Amino acid sequence: MMQSGRVITAFGRHFTVKLQDGTTRHSYAKGKKTGICVGDYVHVELIGQDEARIVDILERKNLLYRSDEMRSKQFAANVDILFIVVAVEPNFSEDLLGRALVGAWSAQIKPIIILNKIDLSSNYQAAKDRLKTYLDLGIELIEVSTLNPLDLKEKLLPILQDHTSLLLGQSAMGKSSILNVLVPAAQAHTQEYSVALGTGKHTTTTTTLYELPEINANLIDSPGFQSFGLKHLQLNEVIAGFPEFTPYLDQCRFYNCQHLHEPGCGVLKALAEHKIAAERHALYERILLECTAPERY
Numbered sequence: 001m002m003q004s005g006r007v008i009t010a011f012g013r014h015f016t017v018k019l020q021d022g023t024t025r026h027s028y029a030k031g032k033k034t035g036i037c038v039g040d041y042v043h044v045e046l047i048g049q050d051e052a053r054i055v056d057i058l059e060r061k062n063l064l065y066r067s068d069e070m071r072s073k074q075f076a077a078n079v080d081i082l083f084i085v086v087a088v089e090p091n092f093s094e095d096l097l098g099r100a101l102v103g104a105w106s107a108q109i110k111p112i113i114i115l116n117k118i119d120l121s122s123n124y125q126a127a128k129d130r131l132k133t134y135l136d137l138g139i140e141l142i143e144v145s146t147l148n149p150l151d152l153k154e155k156l157l158p159i160l161q162d163h164t165s166l167l168l169g170q171s172a173m174g175k176s177s178i179l180n181v182l183v184p185a186a187q188a189h190t191q192e193y194s195v196a197l198g199t200g201k202h203t204t205t206t207t208t209l210y211e212l213p214e215i216n217a218n219l220i221d222s223p224g225f226q227s228f229g230l231k232h233l234q235l236n237e238v239i240a241g242f243p244e245f246t247p248y249l250d251q252c253r254f255y256n257c258q259h260l261h262e263p264g265c266g267v268l269k270a271l272a273e274h275k276i277a278a279e280r281h282a283l284y285e286r287i288l289l290e291c292t293a294p295e296r297y
Ligand SMILES: Nc1nc2c(ncn2[C@@H]2O[C@H](COP(=O)(O)OP(=O)(O)OP(=O)(O)O)[C@@H](O)[C@H]2O)c(=O)[nH]1
Pocket: 116, 117, 118, 119, 120, 144, 145, 146, 147, 169, 170, 171, 172, 173, 174, 175, 176, 177, 178, 202, 203, 204, 224
């Protein structure tokens, strides 16, 4: 019997699919079918009482893709909002923040920055100053502290409502603490699915979709990230990650300008005139030089 559902966990070739009636089934891919990921809407064949076989992936709205330093790939499909969690302390990496933004914009996902730990007031202003570049790009910023869970919920739940959102954060920014406020049932689950490192500290290793049924929201928790590989992107996708370049693109002399060293480049001119932040162009250059997509040339 065929049914439709949504993939809520993925581990190798093992998946959990939530069916429309609200029950979940341990599922595996039919034949050699690959590329199934959390967030996918699928057709399954039911097998026995609690298993299913995924036979089809329905058309995706988008796919968020990154690779990490271990070359393992993390995907999530049909994501409306990417929440990037940074904190007042410890310092967040602007390189990773910038890469996550490129990942979101290149996949047509709306990014929102969450600044956590605003209770740590002595470093608050410094963190805000570091975020100014991103606010100037028009990115929404939500300021929270998990020590004030009511206020956190008041700010985030209305944004989560009726959407699928993905929570991403470098280690120690407080991503798990935020998830546990929003989805109390996640606590037990993260412990169950996490691995203890040598330090005895538990960390998220799998991507999981949690439901908030009262507000028709889905929240995807993804493993913390130490790197954000974007090698798979093509030139136009990388450029989509730098919306501040857009007004200058039609001023380039060459139609296939890569905005790196070309003469008569509108982006480089704007950079020289400080209309584009130097660290943003430097990030653009780093990402582009890593890209292996042959279509780039
Ligand atoms: N002062 C303060 N500390 C916080 C806040 N949120 C989280 N923390 C602390 O920050 C540390 C990291 O929080 P976690 O939620 O474990 O961070 P994480 O981002 O999930 O980190 P990983 O598990 O390594 O991925 C913990 O010691 C938390 O108690 C906050 O709003 N204010």
